Amino acid sequence: MSRPEYLAPPEIFYNEEEARKYTQNSRIIDIQVQMCERAIELLVLPEDQPCYLLDLGCGSGLSGSVLEEQGHHWVGVDIAQAMLDVAVEREVEGDLLLGDMGHGCPFRAGCFDGAVSISALQWLCNADKASHKPIQRLYKFFSSLYACLTRSARAVLQFYPENSDQMELVTQQAMRAGFYGGVVVDYPNSTKAKSFS
Template sequence: MSRPEHLAPPDIFYNEEEAKKYTQNSRIIDIQVQMSERAIELLTLPEDTPCYLLDIGCGSGLSGSVLEDQGHFWVGLDISKAMLDVALEREVEGDLLLSDMGQGCPFRAGTFDGAISISALQWLCNADKASHKPVQRLYKFFSSLYACLSRSARAVLQFYPENNEQMELVTTQAMKAGFYGGLVIDYPNSSKAKKFFLVLMTGGNMPLPKALGTEQKSQGKV
């Protein structure tokens, strides 16, 4: 099956028809909710404290709804107007911004207590226009994301890397932008359940959270 990012740029691929289909598919909704819940868990937010969070590539607001359910406030940005229109129809509580993440996160320094992104980061690895240079767009994104987070915040970005080169590309640019952290790969031995989360920290180098589905292999290790 072709990867969506190979078929068309995101603002073209996620047209009105695709946006509605995406938000009415119960399987997609379940997966998005599960990944959003896991991303929030990896943020390690303070308990019982509402946080102000950024949702990058928020689409129709499925992940934002999970943030709302957990008592947080959020701002979502996405490049697809059709997806944001569906989010408005769904009456999500977050503020929505039509924006290309490859041009950076347009917010004041230290605005957010954390950030999540579900199924969006891999789009930056492609050059959809002659002017697009993935390395530069990734660095612009990560450096502006770093700037708009508070100095103890984390960002957790779930994405679908195509190969090891893409994993290396995104991780390298994130570290160049000032982040600490790395990849957490849940259920690494399962072709269906395997999920990649880029866990980024602003406040210094901390141990990465434990991946799910790795208990047997890591048993006995510190």
């Protein structure tokens, strides 16, 4: 099966039909829930209070629903209007914003206690338009994300790099923007379940 990011830009690939299929697929829902729960675990949030979190590439709000269930407040950003329309139909509790992660995170400084992104970051590694330069888009994304997080906050971005060069590109731009840490690989010996955060 071809990777969706090679078939079309996300705002075109996730049309109304694909958005509904994605949100109704029990396998995708289960995977999304598991990956979001793992991301929350890696955020190491305080247990005694709700946090204000950012969900990048929030799609139809599947991850946001997990954040809600754990008592957190969230804002979701996605480039695909059809996915956000499904999130509205699902009556998710988070605030939703139509936006391109490659243009940066349009939020005031230090307002989020953490950020998650499930299966969205790899889209920034592609040049879908002549004006798209992956290095610049990744740096804009990471530098604006860094700015809108509190100084003690973490960002956990689960993604599927195509190869080690893509992994290096993402890591370099994150560190250049001020992030430190590393890459967590869950299920490293599995071809299907292997996941990078």
